[in-house]
Amino acid sequence: MKKITLGILAHVDAGKTTLSENILYRCRVINSPGRVDNRDTFLDTDPVERLRGITVYSKEARFTYEGVSYTLIDTPGHSDFYKDLERSLYALDAAILVISASEGVQAHTRLLYSACKKLSIPVYIYINKMDMPGVEKSQIMTDIRHSLMIDNPVDMSLDYMEEFSVVSEEYIEKYLDGRFSEDDVADIIEDGLAVPVYAGSALKGLGVEELLHGLSLYSRPHDITGADSIVIRIKRSSTMERMTYVKVLKGSVEVRGEYFGEKISQIRQYNGERYECVDRLEAGDTGYLLGPEKPLAGMCIRDGIEDMYGISMATPVISVAVTSKDTDDILLMRYLKEYEVEEPSLNVSKGSNNKDIIIDVMGKMYLDVLKGKFKERFHIELEYSKIRVL
Incomplete structure (x- = not known):
């Protein structure tokens, strides 16, 4: 089964958490979508998040859709917590960039897209709040093209195969010869030559199935670090146990094995606040290791040797x-x-x-x-x- 780590990114109030809730509802992780204003969302569970109505800490949920196993990371939308988001980017195979139809591309949207582009993370844009009065998709597509400097944003509600093919003469020839395929589209998205754009209303569930179908069809495992595994963050459990959140990219990590020379006593995979213990993590898996005290965020194992990965693009203000x-x-x-x-x-x-x-x-x-x-x-x-x- 293909494994995809998927991030949802957006500026504040674009509807990122609402989209996360609807995805989890449609994939039967939750019985009904939570609401930010009702303070009952699946992932924003910290008291400060529910009080302020924003995502402060990156959290993950797990689901399957059309034969693909997803780890969904809901990231902070406020710029004050950008560094938490930034570390999560290195774990992503693909990113959903949510844009509010009523507000358009914001400064933070540009920052998020630029960060994904620098790390070569394939981006899938979801224009939210298309049900708002006075919204014109053509205007938003123009805004996306100019504000994000995307040469080929592709409206996925149209006959999009031809639009993808125009990125190069080679693909145009394949399209004209009838040889242009879904694999070619996946290659184009992976190489950042075009960006698929979906639209709808996360609150009403419009356009969500189409987005999920596109992700299942075109997303692929993605790694820019060249590492065996990376340490994304350090976290404390509810009982204050130190947990090391990792993504395995090659090989495996096992309970009773060692990580950074220290024994792993337990491996947890969280789904919101709930978790299950597993015996091992394999390539494409994320999880929390209990036992190791040495690893820090930004460390990795590369060819069996302890190393560092990634450079922060954000500075304190x-x-x-x-x-x-x-x-x-x-x-x-x-x-x-x-x-x-x-x-x-x-x-x-x-x-x-x-x-x-x-x-x-x-x-x-x-x-x-x-x-x-x-x-x-x-x-x-x-x-x-x-x-x-x-």
Whole structure:
């Protein structure tokens, strides 16, 4: 069975989580689609996500469709949490880029598409909210072409085979000779020569089946790292066990085997908040390893040797000094360093005076979320001062 790791990317309020819910509903993972405004979505389960109505942490769900096994990663849409999304990109075989028909291409949309292009990740565009009054698909297609600088956005609701073939003389000849095939379309999408565009309403389930069918038909396993396996993120379980989230690209990883020289005691595959334990992960699989303490996000195994992969394309924009009346600076620094391992968006250091504890982050919303997480996890109140734009 073909295995595809699929990411859903979008700017805030484009309908990314609504699309995720409808996909999971149609693939019988959930009994009914959740709603962001009802705070009952399958993947946005963290209290801060439900309070703010946004995705803060990348999470995964699993489903099958038309004989393809999918791992769906719902990523943060707000720019303050871009680094979490950025790390997830390296695990993707394909990405759905959601664009709101009523708002069009936004600055963050351009950033997301550019990131996918740099990593050669095949992109499938879904224009959401086509049921809104005054929306014209032709205008949005023009916006996509010009704002994202895509030479060949292909409207998948039309007779699209000819549109795909025009990317080169070789494909035109094959089309005219009747030899142009679905495999050629898959090659063109994989090579980034054209971008398929679907349209509909995620809330009403319009265009979702067509999108899923296209993904099952044309998506392929994809890797740019050349690694055997990559560490995507570090996370704590509900009982505070350290978990290493990995994607296996070659070979396998097994319980009681070693990863970075440390024994694996358990492997979990999550589907929302639920998980099942498995004995091994094979090529194309993602999962959480319990036991290893050494791996960090951005590490990998390449040809059996420990290595690094990927370079961050995002830089912090705000620097602040952090204190807490609930603990001393030594313990505060320890807590921050512990949390930094799990949070790619957080950079912790000592100030130039060697006294202040300084954190660099992607924005003010991240600071608010960090306050809430430290209150919940470490039972201390953070205080910020000396805020500086970098």
